[in-house]
Amino acid sequence: MTTTESTDSVREGSLPGHFGPYGGRFVPEALTAALDELDAAFRAAILDPVFTAELARLERDYTGRPSPLTRANRFEEYCNGARVYLKREDLNHTGSHKINNVLGQALLTQRMGKTRVIAETGAGQHGVATATAAALLGLDCTVYMGEEDTRRQALNVARMKLLGAEVVSVTAGSRTLKDAINEAMRDWVSTVDQTHYMLGTVTGPAPFPELVRFFHSVIGREAREQILAVEGRLPDAVAACVGGGSNAMGLFSGFIDDPEVQLRGYEAGGDGVDTGRHAARFAAGTPGVLHGARTYVMQDEWGQTVASHSISAGLDYPGVGPEHAWLHDIGRAVYEPVNDAEAMTAFSLLSRTEGIIPAIETAHGLAGVMRLGAELGPDSVIMVNLSGRGDKDVATAARWFGIDLGDVVSAELAEGR
Amino acid sequence: MSVQRRTIADSFSKAKSENRALLIGYLPAGYPTVEGSIELIHAMLDNGVDLIEVGLPYSDPLMDGPVIQEAVSAALTGGATTETVLDVVQAVSDHGGLPVVMSYWNPIERYGVERFAQTLSERGGAGVITPDLTIEEAQPWLEAAHKNSIDPIFLVAPSSSEIRISQVSDQTRGFIYAASTMGVTGARDNVSSMAPELVARVRTRTDLPIAVGLGVSTGAQAADIAAYADGVIVGSAFIKAANQGGTAAVAELAAQLAQGVRSAVR
Numbered sequence: 001m002t003t004t005e006s007t008d009s010v011r012e013g014s015l016p017g018h019f020g021p022y023g024g025r026f027v028p029e030a031l032t033a034a035l036d037e038l039d040a041a042f043r044a045a046i047l048d049p050v051f052t053a054e055l056a057r058l059e060r061d062y063t064g065r066p067s068p069l070t071r072a073n074r075f076e077e078y079c080n081g082a083r084v085y086l087k088r089e090d091l092n093h094t095g096s097h098k099i100n101n102v103l104g105q106a107l108l109t110q111r112m113g114k115t116r117v118i119a120e121t122g123a124g125q126h127g128v129a130t131a132t133a134a135a136l137l138g139l140d141c142t143v144y145m146g147e148e149d150t151r152r153q154a155l156n157v158a159r160m161k162l163l164g165a166e167v168v169s170v171t172a173g174s175r176t177l178k179d180a181i182n183e184a185m186r187d188w189v190s191t192v193d194q195t196h197y198m199l200g201t202v203t204g205p206a207p208f209p210e211l212v213r214f215f216h217s218v219i220g221r222e223a224r225e226q227i228l229a230v231e232g233r234l235p236d237a238v239a240a241c242v243g244g245g246s247n248a249m250g251l252f253s254g255f256i257d258d259p260e261v262q263l264r265g266y267e268a269g270g271d272g273v274d275t276g277r278h279a280a281r282f283a284a285g286t287p288g289v290l291h292g293a294r295t296y297v298m299q300d301e302w303g304q305t306v307a308s309h310s311i312s313a314g315l316d317y318p319g320v321g322p323e324h325a326w327l328h329d330i331g332r333a334v335y336e337p338v339n340d341a342e343a344m345t346a347f348s349l350l351s352r353t354e355g356i357i358p359a360i361e362t363a364h365g366l367a368g369v370m371r372l373g374a375e376l377g378p379d380s381v382i383m384v385n386l387s388g389r390g391d392k393d394v395a396t397a398a399r400w401f402g403i404d405l406g407d408v409v410s411a412e413l414a415e416g417r
Numbered sequence: 418m419s420v421q422r423r424t425i426a427d428s429f430s431k432a433k434s435e436n437r438a439l440l441i442g443y444l445p446a447g448y449p450t451v452e453g454s455i456e457l458i459h460a461m462l463d464n465g466v467d468l469i470e471v472g473l474p475y476s477d478p479l480m481d482g483p484v485i486q487e488a489v490s491a492a493l494t495g496g497a498t499t500e501t502v503l504d505v506v507q508a509v510s511d512h513g514g515l516p517v518v519m520s521y522w523n524p525i526e527r528y529g530v531e532r533f534a535q536t537l538s539e540r541g542g543a544g545v546i547t548p549d550l551t552i553e554e555a556q557p558w559l560e561a562a563h564k565n566s567i568d569p570i571f572l573v574a575p576s577s578s579e580i581r582i583s584q585v586s587d588q589t590r591g592f593i594y595a596a597s598t599m600g601v602t603g604a605r606d607n608v609s610s611m612a613p614e615l616v617a618r619v620r621t622r623t624d625l626p627i628a629v630g631l632g633v634s635t636g637a638q639a640a641d642i643a644a645y646a647d648g649v650i651v652g653s654a655f656i657k658a659a660n661q662g663g664t665a666a667v668a669e670l671a672a673q674l675a676q677g678v679r680s681a682v683r
């Protein structure tokens with residue numbers, strides 16, 4: 001529970017459920033009771049040794065934790081000789097950090113006596129993780145996914161279906177993650193008695209940002225121990241890509257009380273922030289309210305949400321977790337955009353120098369590390385969250401690099417951007 | 418203020434003196450066009466709708482079902498903005514109607530909380546329904562609304578606890594919006610059986626008028642609800658009528674519903 005305490009120190013003076021002026025609850029009144037119930041169940045569970053032991057057991061025996069810390073010797077040559085460590089969340093069962101959160105929430109679902117879970121998904125990783133946890137614990141599962149994303153992540157759609165989940169393709173609005181969240185919320189309002197909404201990142205109404213961060217804080221806890229063991233000191237910086245911000249919050253939470261450790265987040269710059277086609281909430285957004293919380297939002301002068309763009313479905317979201325908004329404002333963490341092209345260069349470099357194909361989301365963090373190496377100099381120690389593996393992105397990457405997929409891969413797959 | 422403002426409370430009192438429920442009709446500003454929405458609203462007013470709920474079209478209407486989603490999306494594509502909403506409010510007021518705005522929170526915050534309350538008041542608005550603003554987050558809004566004689570209207574739902582109902586009622590002016598069901602907007606064949614119970618629970622906690630919304634589409638349903646509630650709110654059904662039969666259909670539906678709220682056995 002150290003993590004809860006440490007993050008609370010950052011939020012000193014904040015109201016419950018808030019991070020400075022950010023966070024809170026902006027939801028239909030019908031959901032207030034369910035959010036209160038979730039909040040109470042969460043707080044009781046994390047103090048209950050039976051719950052924490054069961055979660056720890058699943059993390060060890062099912063997810064395969066602790067995830068290793070891998071030194072990236074050959075990749076370091078492209079990072080100005082900095083010592084770069086990869087926190088290997090890609091090696092978790094289902095291939096990304098997302099499993100940490102869903103196992104915790106699935107156990108909470110059982111604890112609340114609910115029998116069905118719903119989730120939104122962008123890249124499909126959270127949907128796959130949710131479908132996996134639902135299968136494991138015998139819960140009904142419906143996943144909402146923007147139609148655009150079902151095309152560019154067709155493999156993950158198939159995985160969810162194989163795991164027994166129903167996948168609903170959302171055709172409203174921009175047909176991406178933001179619209180999938182709207183649809184999941186609508187489902188939840190109507191079915192809240194039996195259904196838990198497994199929100200996939202550190203966004204949304206309280207207590208979700210705190211709860212999801214808590215279940216990912218295992219990343220930061222392990223990482224801190226591991227780096228101290230190999231380097232005998234804390235890193236100069238920890239880095240992560242930031243979609244909603246869950247993999248970043250998980251890693252950051254282990255170092256937030258160490259002022260000498262810089263926290264660096266990388267958001268999707270898409271075609272470039274100046275083109276308007278991006279998902280750079282900090283570089284080009286303003287404080288506002290989206291999906292239940294006050295945070296940085298890409299919005300127009302009237303407060304209408306602006307569609308985001310990124311080669312990476314998992315970063316393609318016009319809002320961001322409220323705790324990141326707060327860390328940004330107080331200067332504790334620094335956020336920068338990384339363009340599609342830069343991310344894909346890092347994607348290729350890591351694949352060729354380390355034999356690790358990262359998720360395209362993750363590649364944004366890797367591009368950030370290349371910049372950080374230049375900034376912090378040789379012999380600096382940098383850790384990056386390798387949040388997911390790139391199997392789901394093979395079609396997209398093949399297209400980007402002009403690799404002929406031939407007839408082996410169906411036309412539908414190749415169509416993914 | 419030199420001229421006595423008409424208030425939501427006056428409207429409910431008048432309906433009460435006629436021993437009937439108030440009829441509240443929703444339409445998004447700018448749907449199908451700005452002029453079109455004004456024409457439809459005039460038809461509603463001319464055929465017995467007492468209070469007009471002018472919807473502020475928003476990109477992420479997560480309390481709304483498909484009918485309203487599509488309408489607000491069309492309004493946004495057509496260029497509707499917060500200024501459009503204020504223009505429609507003015508048009509309602511000029512036609513003798515009493516307008517309230519229904520808006521998700523972000524557009525109001527973006528426009529400026531104080532500026533919105535003040536401008537709305539100047540244009541003849543009487544209240545604002547904020548479906549995603551919880552009372553915990555509402556302090557700046559409450560101050561601006563009170564200062565400008567705008568009634569802040571909050572929702573309660575079947576899942577609301579007794580304490581919650583009291584807390585929400587304490588912050589509400591004008592009327593309490595009782596969501597008839599756990600769900601989003603959209604016409605339903607059966608208005609949920611949860612509504613009478615919810616209204617009864619709210620009654621024990623407040624003297625404010627209580628209006629029931631979500632799912633109402635026919636005169637018969639309006640009559641059922643008018644038997645126990647002070648107001649009946651109809652939204653998606655008006656949009657459907659507009660889509661199917663334009664102004665004439667909207668006028669006919671309004672007349673039917675107005676008949677409904679008057680025929681209730683109370």
Ligand SMILES: Cc1ncc(COP(=O)(O)O)c(C=O)c1O
Binds near residue numbers: 096200243361
């Ligand atoms: C591998 C991977 N990394 C990162 C993200 C971004 O999410 P978050 O910022 O919550 O970690 C996703 C989202 O789908 C993902 O699949």
